[in-house]
């Protein structure tokens with residue numbers, strides 16, 4: 621159950637990552653987006669014990685996917701503006 625949100629996030633991310641030409645698709649940025657999106661979507665469901673909401677819904681549930689899509693897009697935007705790899709890798 622714990623990984624359900626992550627599965628949905630990764631699935632949505634794989635679907636939309638190619639739509640933004642500004643996104644650096646390296647492993648580090650990819651992981652950052654997924655981690656950020658997960659934090660966001662968990663915050664969204666904070667009033668429920670974690671996992672319960674995800675346990676009740678099917679993976680295809682439209683509301684969860686819509687929330688995941690929104691979280692991933694926001695996370696991508698954040699990572700595009702502040703890519704954390706640049707300082708480490710370019711120095």
Ligand SMILES: [Zn+2]
Nearest residue numbers: 644646649705
């Ligand atoms: Zn990168």
